Amino acid sequence: MLVPAIFLRHDAMEMTDLHSGGRRQVPRERLSVVVTRRLPEPVETRLSELFNVRLRTDDTPMTRAELAAVMKEADVLVPTVTDTIDAALLGQAGDQLRLIANYGAGVDNIDVATARQRGILVSNTPGVLTDDTADMTMALIMAVVRRIPEGLALMQKGEWDGWAPTALLGGRLAGRRLGILGMGRIGQAVARRARAFGMQVHYNNRRRLRPETEEKLEATWWESLDQMVARMDVISIHCPSTPSTFHLMNARRLKLLKPEAVIVNTSRGEVIDENALTRGLRAGEIAGAGLDVYEHGTTINPRLRELPNVVLLPHMGSATLEGRIEMGEKVLLNIKTFEDGHRPPDQVVPAML
Ligand SMILES: NC(=O)C1=CN([C@@H]2O[C@H](COP(=O)(O)OP(=O)(O)OC[C@H]3O[C@@H](n4cnc5c(N)ncnc54)[C@H](O)[C@@H]3O)[C@@H](O)[C@H]2O)C=CC1
Numbered sequence: 001m002l003v004p005a006i007f008l009r010h011d012a013m014e015m016t017d018l019h020s021g022g023r024r025q026v027p028r029e030r031l032s033v034v035v036t037r038r039l040p041e042p043v044e045t046r047l048s049e050l051f052n053v054r055l056r057t058d059d060t061p062m063t064r065a066e067l068a069a070v071m072k073e074a075d076v077l078v079p080t081v082t083d084t085i086d087a088a089l090l091g092q093a094g095d096q097l098r099l100i101a102n103y104g105a106g107v108d109n110i111d112v113a114t115a116r117q118r119g120i121l122v123s124n125t126p127g128v129l130t131d132d133t134a135d136m137t138m139a140l141i142m143a144v145v146r147r148i149p150e151g152l153a154l155m156q157k158g159e160w161d162g163w164a165p166t167a168l169l170g171g172r173l174a175g176r177r178l179g180i181l182g183m184g185r186i187g188q189a190v191a192r193r194a195r196a197f198g199m200q201v202h203y204n205n206r207r208r209l210r211p212e213t214e215e216k217l218e219a220t221w222w223e224s225l226d227q228m229v230a231r232m233d234v235i236s237i238h239c240p241s242t243p244s245t246f247h248l249m250n251a252r253r254l255k256l257l258k259p260e261a262v263i264v265n266t267s268r269g270e271v272i273d274e275n276a277l278t279r280g281l282r283a284g285e286i287a288g289a290g291l292d293v294y295e296h297g298t299t300i301n302p303r304l305r306e307l308p309n310v311v312l313l314p315h316m317g318s319a320t321l322e323g324r325i326e327m328g329e330k331v332l333l334n335i336k337t338f339e340d341g342h343r344p345p346d347q348v349v350p351a352m353l
């Protein structure tokens with residue numbers, strides 16, 4: 001693996017004095033940075049070299065009280081996607097808290113609008129986890145459509161009694177219609193993979209893609225999500241969790257799915273009404289589901305676990321060592337750029353959401 005550039009720099013204690021025409025290097029106090037979870041070791045090491053950092057010693061999430069306490073002291077908070085940084089916590093934050101550098105692409109865990117009102121910048125880690133999450137999406141699509149967990153269970157139980165012409169028949173991906181909801185970075189990476197598998201790619205997005213991008217992806221645009229949902233064999237969700245995407249896949253829309261269709265979600269659980277999905281799956285109105293994320297965090301509808309046509313993963317879409325180190329690199333760059341007096345390259349503002 002290539003060592004990212006940020007891990008090779010050693011200018012932690014110096015900054016260019018812009019007022020003297022950039023000629024003088026001036027020492028300055030290091031930013032105090034608090035990280036809420038354990039991060040891959042190279043990331044923690046580099047953070048410690050660059051900043052006055054307080055790392056988490058055990059790999060448990062901070063309690064709300066711990067978050068409130070560190071937000072009173074830090075210049076920069078590095079939370080992860082499971083830390084809820086809401087208006088109440090932001091209201092108690094110390095005046096010196098200037099940047100929340102999220103270790104994650106999704107920022108639905110942070111009240112970005114309130115942070116902005118309080119003059120606190122927010123940044124995230126987009127792009128570096130696109131391929132990994134798209135790979136996992138394809139893995140989920142294949143697992144559900146080709147019934148991989150059922151085969152696995154048979155083998156693990158030692159119950160396989162040999163090849164049979166009619167055993168565990170799934171569906172062929174080639175030719176199937178994939179409807180992508182949210183055609184941003186990950187949606188487009190899924191589209192490219194799906195085309196390689198011979199799937200027909202369709203999409204609904206807040207904005208239609210440029211014609212050349214659409215052409216390159218060989219993707220068909222649907223202005224109406226309802227109409228797209230009703231015609232697809234697979235629906236894959238890649239829009240962020242925002243007030244406007246909450247339960248976008250609600251009971252009414254789930255009912256539009258063809259009974260042989262499957263639904264996959266590696267975005268955020270809140271986009272699907274999980275209870276309605278469970279009902280639809282149990283009633284045979286939806287053929288299967290592959291989920292990496294859940295509406296209520298780790299509290300998963302127990303009925304989902306009982307269904308053989310449902311594949312559940314523990315939010316591991318971006319879980320590669322490479323991706324997690326590159327997410328750290330993004331966090332480092334965002335903090336360092338901010339420390340140097342510029343906007344973090346991955347700043348998130350409410351208008352983007
Ligand atoms: N499972 C995992 O481990 C991971 C999950 N994620 C999730 O994936 C999400 C997407 O990530 P990216 O593709 O990098 O984001 P992105 O910002 O590049 O793409 C999101 C797309 O959704 C579209 N969108 C927003 N609201 C919409 C609506 N109401 N209807 C239709 N389309 C809408 C946007 O226009 C944009 O094209 C993240 O916000 C995060 O929640 C991201 C990384 C890893």
Ligand SMILES: O=C(O)C(=O)CO
Pocket residue numbers: 081103104105106107129317318
């Ligand atoms: O980055 C994100 O948004 C995730 O869900 C975890 O990588």
